[in-house]
Amino acid sequence: MPQKHTRMLNGKRYLWYTERLWALAASLKPFPKKLDEIPELEMDCWFIDREPTIRRISEHYQRIRDCDPSWPIILNAEGDLMDGGHRVCKALAEGKATVMAVQFLETPAPDEIVSRR
Numbered sequence: 001m002p003q004k005h006t007r008m009l010n011g012k013r014y015l016w017y018t019e020r021l022w023a024l025a026a027s028l029k030p031f032p033k034k035l036d037e038i039p040e041l042e043m044d045c046w047f048i049d050r051e052p053t054i055r056r057i058s059e060h061y062q063r064i065r066d067c068d069p070s071w072p073i074i075l076n077a078e079g080d081l082m083d084g085g086h087r088v089c090k091a092l093a094e095g096k097a098t099v100m101a102v103q104f105l106e107t108p109a110p111d112e113i114v115s116r117r
Helices: 018-025 056-065 084-093
Strands: 006-010 012-017 032-035 072-075 081-083 098-103 111-113
Touching: 006 018, 006 081, 012 018, 018 072, 032 084, 056 084, 072 084, 081 084, 084 098
Parallel strands: 072 098
Antiparallel strands: 006 012, 012 111, 032 098, 072 081
16 A cells, blocks of 8 residues: 555545655755644644554554654645654654755645545
């Protein structure tokens, strides 16, 4: 199953496939982004429709532990996180103040739009 970024807008779920986001972001220039400027630090991005059980937290811990911090996070045109939550979490846990990021000047069209059921 491909990894994806989702966001609720106007009662619909918009989906972007991570592999496509990386291809679209390949030419963007990385820059240091202050962690405290990333709004998702204070949001539930992983357990939205599910309980944060010990098992689910452990799964995310493994992803955080194993992620490659040399890859920049991807931000949409408004500065919202599209890819890299585990890298953001790892940088925060390691006491870092910034993480490398790339940002779209124009947010790419989603790969899918799903009506909320």
